[in-house]
Amino acid sequence: MAKSDLVRIKYLIEDLWQWKKPVRIMEVCGSHTMVIGKYGIRSLLPPSIELISGPGCPVCVTPASFIDALLTLKNVTIATFGDLIRVPGINGTLEQARAAGLDVRIVYSPLEALKIASTRETVFAGIGFETTIPGIAHTLLEAQRLKLHNFSVLPAFKTIPPALKALLSTDNIAIDGFILPGHVSVITGSAAYQFLVDDFHTGGVIAGFEPITLLQTIKDIISQLKRGIPMIENAYKEVVSIQGNIPAQNIIRKVLQPEDAYWRGLGKIPASGLGIKEEFAQFNAIRKYDLQITETEMPSGCRCGDVLKGFIKPPQCPLFATTCHPAHPLGPCMVSSEGSCAAYYKYER
Amino acid sequence: MKDEIITLAHGSGARLTQQLIAEIFAPHFHLPALTDSVAIGHNLVVTTDAHVVKPIFFPGGDIGKLSVTGTVNDIAVSGAQPLYLLATFIIEEGFPISDLKKIVASMQEAALEAGVKIIAGDTKVVEKHNAEGIYITTTGIGTLPLDLHLGTDKIKNGDLIIVNGNIGDHTIAIINARNELDLQPPPRSDCAPLNGLIACMLPAADLHFMRDATRGGVATILNEVFEDNGLGIIIDEASLPISAATLAVSNLLGLEPLYMANEGVIVTFAAADTTGLIPAMKKHRYGKNAALIGKVTSDVKGVFLRTTIGSLRPLPMLHSDPLPRIC
Numbered sequence: 001m002a003k004s005d006l007v008r009i010k011y012l013i014e015d016l017w018q019w020k021k022p023v024r025i026m027e028v029c030g031s032h033t034m035v036i037g038k039y040g041i042r043s044l045l046p047p048s049i050e051l052i053s054g055p056g057c058p059v060c061v062t063p064a065s066f067i068d069a070l071l072t073l074k075n076v077t078i079a080t081f082g083d084l085i086r087v088p089g090i091n092g093t094l095e096q097a098r099a100a101g102l103d104v105r106i107v108y109s110p111l112e113a114l115k116i117a118s119t120r121e122t123v124f125a126g127i128g129f130e131t132t133i134p135g136i137a138h139t140l141l142e143a144q145r146l147k148l149h150n151f152s153v154l155p156a157f158k159t160i161p162p163a164l165k166a167l168l169s170t171d172n173i174a175i176d177g178f179i180l181p182g183h184v185s186v187i188t189g190s191a192a193y194q195f196l197v198d199d200f201h202t203g204g205v206i207a208g209f210e211p212i213t214l215l216q217t218i219k220d221i222i223s224q225l226k227r228g229i230p231m232i233e234n235a236y237k238e239v240v241s242i243q244g245n246i247p248a249q250n251i252i253r254k255v256l257q258p259e260d261a262y263w264r265g266l267g268k269i270p271a272s273g274l275g276i277k278e279e280f281a282q283f284n285a286i287r288k289y290d291l292q293i294t295e296t297e298m299p300s301g302c303r304c305g306d307v308l309k310g311f312i313k314p315p316q317c318p319l320f321a322t323t324c325h326p327a328h329p330l331g332p333c334m335v336s337s338e339g340s341c342a343a344y345y346k347y348e349r
Numbered sequence: 350m351k352d353e354i355i356t357l358a359h360g361s362g363a364r365l366t367q368q369l370i371a372e373i374f375a376p377h378f379h380l381p382a383l384t385d386s387v388a389i390g391h392n393l394v395v396t397t398d399a400h401v402v403k404p405i406f407f408p409g410g411d412i413g414k415l416s417v418t419g420t421v422n423d424i425a426v427s428g429a430q431p432l433y434l435l436a437t438f439i440i441e442e443g444f445p446i447s448d449l450k451k452i453v454a455s456m457q458e459a460a461l462e463a464g465v466k467i468i469a470g471d472t473k474v475v476e477k478h479n480a481e482g483i484y485i486t487t488t489g490i491g492t493l494p495l496d497l498h499l500g501t502d503k504i505k506n507g508d509l510i511i512v513n514g515n516i517g518d519h520t521i522a523i524i525n526a527r528n529e530l531d532l533q534p535p536p537r538s539d540c541a542p543l544n545g546l547i548a549c550m551l552p553a554a555d556l557h558f559m560r561d562a563t564r565g566g567v568a569t570i571l572n573e574v575f576e577d578n579g580l581g582i583i584i585d586e587a588s589l590p591i592s593a594a595t596l597a598v599s600n601l602l603g604l605e606p607l608y609m610a611n612e613g614v615i616v617t618f619a620a621a622d623t624t625g626l627i628p629a630m631k632k633h634r635y636g637k638n639a640a641l642i643g644k645v646t647s648d649v650k651g652v653f654l655r656t657t658i659g660s661l662r663p664l665p666m667l668h669s670d671p672l673p674r675i676c
């Protein structure tokens with residue numbers, strides 16, 4: 001890091017230490033959770049500024065029934081992003097199923113799954129937010145163009161703004177400001193968050209992923225609080241526009257449509273998911289294999305929901321680091337490296 | 350063991366592998382210590398290592414080269430001179446002879462470079478689909494100078510921690526080759542026999558301990574050292590030698606180079622007053638990027654990373670392989 005950056009970081013931290021009133025700032029996005037942990041940013045902040053991790057880890061909020069639905073499939077290859085394979089369903093994980101003979105393959109992009117489908121019946125585990133969804137929608141268009149018969153996607157896509165709305169509508173929620181996601185906002189545009197200010201009088205700043213930007217973002221949120229005027233600011237203008245990525249939005253609209261979705265820990269949130277449109281039904285694994293994704297109970301004792309809402313910090317869960325740890329995650333927040341519990345386990349113990 | 354079947358995580362080299370050895374193997378075998386190689390008699394050192402890699406051929410090496418260098422390095426980090434190898438092949442029915450020829454030729458080339466002889470072996474062929482391509486196990490034998498003893502018990506407060514080259518390159522080369530990330534130019538594995546480099550290092554400084562940072566990477570070794578002798582370690586993130594390509598891909602996939610497997614990286618603990626070691630290493634072709642990455646210290650309890658922005662955060666042992674994240 002350049003010397004000038006280090007000096008700036010020092011000044012930012014000194015400045016933040018001037019702030020005495022307790023505030024709670026939520027970083028929505030799992031990648032921000034990672035950067036905060038990786039750079040030990042919490043250890044640099046004064047006790048008055050509390051960072052809480054929100055629902056922006058796609059793996060964490062994927063319901064158990066999604067995993068269980070995949071586990072019922074026979075004689076197919078399941079293609080999935082890596083961090084999903086240790087997420088527990090009620091009936092086990094994909095990793096355990098792989099050891100018992102299920103053909104589970106880790107892919108880095110949905111197009112890779114399409115390649116696998118050229119030789120075998122393949123189901124792609126379709127999870128993700130606005131960032132990953134356009135790529136998967138594009139893959140479905142490709143599958144249609146290639147007239148593939150042995151490719152389908154099990155959809156559990158989610159969108160961030162409705163989740164924030166549901167979160168702020170929860171009783172007793174106390175969030176003073178948001179560090180808004182960088183990558184998601186590239187697609188949605190900054191205008192998508194204006195309702196935070198209009199309906200909930202809460203501001204936020206769209207941030208990139210450098211530690212220095214995150215510290216600056218925290219300072220910007222504190223400045224908003226000082227002025228008492230919440231607003232949506234964009235500190236990631238290089239890539240985030242007001243309207244977002246219109247072609248990506250169009251591709252999503254062409255293939256997918258809003259529907260209610262289940263979020264692990266948060267429950268059912270109206271119009272927060274994206275399902276596959278009727279014209280593409282042949283690629284919808286729910287239809288093809290008659291699967292169901294429903295609300296499922298959290299493992300007993302797991303307080304992931306309270307963690308995602310910012311009511312408690314992971315170490316306040318009685319199971320944290322005792323029976324629940326990354327090798328044996330009880331709840332979803334411990335599974336992905338982006339999950340709040342896993343990030344705490346790794347970086348803040 | 351809670352999970353009643355073996356999963357891939359048991360082979361990751363992280364906490365679950367340790368558990369497997371401690372709970373399943375150790376009670377039935379005679380395992381003096383959890384090291385890469387073991388001394389028998391006065392000055393003989395032996396080690397054995399099974400090699401499975403997908404794809405079998407990758408930029409910078411192949412399974413044959415790996416099977417020689419991996420075992421040579423396990424012997425060499427004890428300070429011993431590797432002399433002989435024995436090799437066992439498990440081959441899947443249908444495997445192309447032309448590929449086998451290539452693999453054996455690259456074993457010969459690596460053995461020649463390392464100055465070891467492959468003196469015996471065994472071959473088994475299994476039915477199609479009962480193995481994937483080819484697996485190679487090599488056993489190595491070396492001799493240890495009588496006056497030399499390297500071990501975690503020799504590490505002291507103030508010791509310098511040094512690596513010989515870029516970390517993470519092997520893992521990124523394999524991920525790229527396996528998933529066709531199409532990086533141009535394709536990143537190359539660091540796979541190399543390091544006994545020549547180590548021979549240059551031994552006379553250059555008072556070395557206390559060496560280990561090759563294969564599965565589990567540099568961070569896992571540091572944690573094993575801490576668990577062995579209870580001495581704290583601080584690593585300086587800014588000083589880590591990491592290539593630009595490896596850094597870019599690991600940021601993209603949410604993986605940390607410090608936990609990535611290497612095939613040509615050794616972590617060395619040397620006396621606090623060491624001066625000539627890094628210059629000596631830089632003269633060797635496998636030590637060009639040698640760097641001082643941290644120190645043993647009583648300031649902390651555990652393994653910690655001084656981040657590029659100056660904060661201190663834990664660098665713990667991982668339970669299992671880190672998973673690439675959805676991005």
Ligand code: SF4
Pocket residue numbers: 301302303304305307314317318319320321324325329330331332333334341
């Ligand atoms: S520590 Fe485990 S059980 Fe507790 S909230 Fe986190 S994921 Fe759930």
